[in-house]
Amino acid sequence: MTASHTVTKIKIGDDGLDLEWSDGHLSHYDSKYLRINCACAECVEEWTNRKLLDPLTVAADIHIEDHIPVGKYAVQFLWSDTHYTGIYPFEMLRKLCPCDECKANAES
Numbered sequence: 193m194t195a196s197h198t199v200t201k202i203k204i205g206d207d208g209l210d211l212e213w214s215d216g217h218l219s220h221y222d223s224k225y226l227r228i229n230c231a232c233a234e235c236v237e238e239w240t241n242r243k244l245l246d247p248l249t250v251a252a253d254i255h256i257e258d259h260i261p262v263g264k265y266a267v268q269f270l271w272s273d274t275h276y277t278g279i280y281p282f283e284m285l286r287k288l289c290p291c292d293e294c295k296a297n298a299e300s
């Protein structure tokens with residue numbers, strides 16, 4: 193894995209988020225999956241990394257209303273549940289990629 197992954201294309205659809213990476217990799221994320229993995233101070237305790245967000249409280253039909261680029265390394269999503277403090281660094285998004293290839297890499 194290279195040190196930094198850059199996202200070249202961000203597409204938000206009804207079924208979630210699609211990312212295109214600088215190395216040609218394509219990632220698809222389910223909206224709910226992404227929302228549950230929010231790492232902001234409201235969702236994860238800063239010092240202990242303990243999850244404060246109960247996945248059961250996230251609506252099944254949660255979706256991304258909008259997104260804001262944060263510099264060249266991250267993106268901030270505005271969620272339909274009005275949560276908007278979460279910043280998703282590309283590095284983290286790459287780790288969250290649920291495709292078989294990335295899962296296999298994470299396990300090895």
Ligand SMILES: [Zn+2]
Nearest residue numbers: 230232235278
């Ligand atoms: Zn959050």
Ligand SMILES: [Zn+2]
Nearest residue numbers: 219289291294
């Ligand atoms: Zn992947």
